[in-house]
Amino acid sequence: MSAQIIDGKAFAAKVRGQVAEHVTALKAEHGITPGLAVVLVGEDPASQVYVRSKGKMTNEVGMKSVEHKLDENTSEADLLAVIDQLNKDASIHGILVQLPLPKHLDEDLVINSIDPAKDVDGFHISNVGLLGTGQKSMVPCTPLGCLMMLRDHHGSLSGMNAVVIGRSNIVGKPMAQLLLGDSCTVTIAHSRTKDLPEVVGRADIVVAAVGRPEMVPGDWIKKGATVIDVGINRIERDGKNKLVGDVDFASCSEVAGAITPVPGGVGPMTIACLLANTVTACCRANGLAEPEGLTA
Numbered sequence: 212m213s214a215q216i217i218d219g220k221a222f223a224a225k226v227r228g229q230v231a232e233h234v235t236a237l238k239a240e241h242g243i244t245p246g247l248a249v250v251l252v253g254e255d256p257a258s259q260v261y262v263r264s265k266g267k268m269t270n271e272v273g274m275k276s277v278e279h280k281l282d283e284n285t286s287e288a289d290l291l292a293v294i295d296q297l298n299k300d301a302s303i304h305g306i307l308v309q310l311p312l313p314k315h316l317d318e319d320l321v322i323n324s325i326d327p328a329k330d331v332d333g334f335h336i337s338n339v340g341l342l343g344t345g346q347k348s349m350v351p352c353t354p355l356g357c358l359m360m361l362r363d364h365h366g367s368l369s370g371m372n373a374v375v376i377g378r379s380n381i382v383g384k385p386m387a388q389l390l391l392g393d394s395c396t397v398t399i400a401h402s403r404t405k406d407l408p409e410v411v412g413r414a415d416i417v418v419a420a421v422g423r424p425e426m427v428p429g430d431w432i433k434k435g436a437t438v439i440d441v442g443i444n445r446i447e448r449d450g451k452n453k454l455v456g457d458v459d460f461a462s463c464s465e466v467a468g469a470i471t472p473v474p475g476g477v478g479p480m481t482i483a484c485l486l487a488n489t490v491t492a493c494c495r496a497n498g499l500a501e502p503e504g505l506t507a
């Protein structure tokens with residue numbers, strides 16, 4: 212059997228189209244332009260890839276895009292001052308601080324200094340707590356994008372066995388919360404999990420978010436399962452640079468019912484959800500109805 216490919220690139224384009232419609236309406240009916248600020252400290256290669264397409268797409272959907280590029284050696288006080296200024300800026304509805312930060316900066320402290328209402332990454336402890344208790348929050352972009360693709364493919368996820376591989380605050384944990392919210396039976400697996408192949412083999416939904424190139428082989432996957440590959444790993448193969456996921460696409464796509472490719476799967480959806488979150492934050496800030504279909 213050959214799996215259906217879930218086209219994240221096309222889905223993301225559709226989501227961005229919906230975002231653009233909301234932006235047009237916000238401008239026309241309320242004279243408001245949603246604004247997104249990205250703060251970059253230093254030069255992490257993965258972040259650079261991300262920022263390139265992000266800036267382009269922010270402008271494409273008609274939003275205001277602001278970039279703050281700070282030196283690798285920026286002090287914590289200087290970074291916090293930039294965030295404080297953005298927190299107070301009424302034209303900015305979303306703030307994203309690119310991670311990872313250079314070692315001398317306290318990531319938790321920095322993230323928690325962002326106004327939770329503008330925290331479009333959904334990483335602030337207030338948003339994490341709200342998500343965990345099923346209250347309205349800003350939802351992390353990558354897990355939100357995965358959820359949208361899963362809902363689109365399956366309709367209801369109720370009662371399905373979901374295994375999330377990886378327990379990061381950015382993907383694994385919030386992904387598990389969202390799947391639980393949609394009434395899946397959720398297992399979070401990680402590097403210490405005993406008999407990972409057996410655990411993965413029980414899953415109707417596998418979300419791989421470990422950051423290890425092609426670590427999930429097809430013979431772990433239950434026949435017909437849906438595989439969401441969050442990994443974005445740059446590897447060298449046959450002397451060429453290649454982008455691969457956390458699952459071995461060749462073998463997994465033989466067994467799975469549906470699978471997301473890398474590139475063209477989760478990555479584009481992450482950016483689309485960042486734009487969606489910015490519109491959501493803008494609507495909430497102005498006491499307006501939230502965009503339908505763009506929130507969890």
Ligand SMILES: Nc1nc(=O)c2c([nH]1)NC[C@@H]1CN(c3ccc(C(=O)N[C@@H](CCC(=O)O)C(=O)O)cc3)C=[N+]21
Pocket residue numbers: 257258260261264307308309310311332352443454473474475476477478479480481482
């Ligand atoms: N605060 C914060 N939030 C983030 O969401 C965040 C971050 N920091 N730091 C860096 C990582 C990385 N990231 C990506 C998102 C989309 C693609 C993406 O669209 N990738 C394309 C491929 C791009 C290519 O060809 O290289 C794809 O998968 O099809 C990649 C990487 C978000 N990140």
